[in-house]
Amino acid sequence: MLASPASSGAESSPPVEVAPGAWRLAIPIPVPLRYVNAYLLRGHEGWTVVDTGFHTPDAEAAWQRALSALGVGPSDLVQIVVTHYHPDHFGCAGWLQGLSGAPVVMLAHERPQVTAFWHDGQPTGDGLAVFFARHGMPAELTADLPALHRDAMAMVRPLPQVRWVEPGDVIAAGARRFQVIWAPGHADGLMVLWEPDERLLLADDLVLATISPNISLFPLGDANPLARFLASLRRIRDLPARLVLPGHREPIVDLEGRARELATHHAQRLDAALGIVRRAIEESGRAPTAWEVNLQLFGPQPDLFRTRFAMGETLAHLEYLVDLGRLVRVEADEVVRYALR
Known part of the structure; x- marks a missing residue:
């Protein structure tokens, strides 16, 4: 099961400025990775959030500490960008939207997964148990999969109102103008953001520095996610990135080398x-x-x-x-x- 959201004991480090006007926040999450990288981007009109963490008391406290450290009030947040539906990226989006009134932005390709995984009344947990049972997982384990999914659902409440964007759209964050790139594999609707003038890539969970992103086949997703992932790697590896900011762990400076690894x-x-x-x-x-x-x-x-x-x-x-x-x-x-x- 997931760790208790009130008792992970994690305490995030202070925000780190990883590029001019861009801060990385380590938001504690109740799963083995322990932290997700969220980013705050300063602009003349206000601040843009990229990814959010599970919605837990630990995450709320980490967000409050980070915003206070940077002198940012909730009303200073002007948009909340969520790169994909996984709860460590999506979970606090509705809570932050409630505090700030800021729009939540996601790639439209991710809409079916948000509905299937996080909306009430969907048989996702039961369906996953049946699917894994057909592939040999013992009954004593599959019996607990619906409860595991319910645990995750509780940590993405409240659900946000989402503004959906398309590949090729531009998301402005101050002077930065990020190109929206669809990069499926880790998630069907995973979105990475490319700023060509600064040669900055917000890669979330497409490329990680020291671990491999999980590429999973689930019953509601693409039938060949590994093929999608490898194609996404080929598509982005030649971007002339000077800095890659991932969803977990440390920044990457050799995008092509890491993609090939x-x-x-x-x-x-x-x-x-x-x-x-x-x-x-x-x-x-x-x-x-x-x-x-x-x-x-x-x-x-x-x-x-x-x-x-x-x-x-x-x-x-x-x-x-x-x-x-x-x-x-x-x-x-x-x-x-x-x-x-």
């Missing part, structure tokens, strides 16, 4: 997944489920939060191999297995 990482993981399938068939004579591949690909997982993302990423790699023609999906007795083609 991430592509290599996934090539190695695809080879590993294919090898696991091959060995399972050689040793047992039976094609493995995604759950069985996951246990070897990622090893022991200490909580359901990490298990969900490990399973999602395992499936993303297996389905990519199916699309390449290296594996075939075989279903019997309502269980999906992966065999060599």
Whole structure:
């Protein structure tokens, strides 16, 4: 389960100016990454927020400290940009909007996911449990997936009113004019922001410095998210960025190099997944489920939060191999297995 939102014990560091008039805020989140990077961009008309954290007491306190440290009042916030629907980026958007009255801006491609994951009455948690059960996850784990989703839903309330933008639109933040780029993979509607004059890329979770963004196959998302992610990397890697500001951890100065490292990482993981399938068939004579591949690909997982993302990423790699023609999906007795083609 997610950690208790009132008891994570995290306390964020002071805002850091990472570019002229741009501050990075470390907002505590109740998941293993511990912090998400939010950004405050100063402009003549007011301040632009980029990403927000889960809505928890810890996050509220971190926002209040950061705004106070910079001498920013709620009414000084003029827009809240959310790069994608994941709760560590989306969760505080409605709360900040309530404080400031500022519009919340997201890419229109993300609207279906916001509705499916965060609006009341959607069977998302139950659907995820059924989906993972078909791929071999034990019943004692799938039984808890709906509650895990309800925990996350509680930490994105209140929901914001969103103004939807399109790829190619421009989002102004003071003198900066960011080009909106659609970069799916980590999320179907993930948006990165490119400022060509300053050569500044707000990359959120497309490119991270020391870890690989999670690329997961979920039942409501794109059927081949890893292919989408690798295409997004190819599309942005040649941008002449001087500075990349990611959604987690430290800034990046070599965009092309890091994008190539991430592509290599996934090539190695695809080879590993294919090898696991091959060995399972050689040793047992039976094609493995995604759950069985996951246990070897990622090893022991200490909580359901990490298990969900490990399973999602395992499936993303297996389905990519199916699309390449290296594996075939075989279903019997309502269980999906992966065999060599």
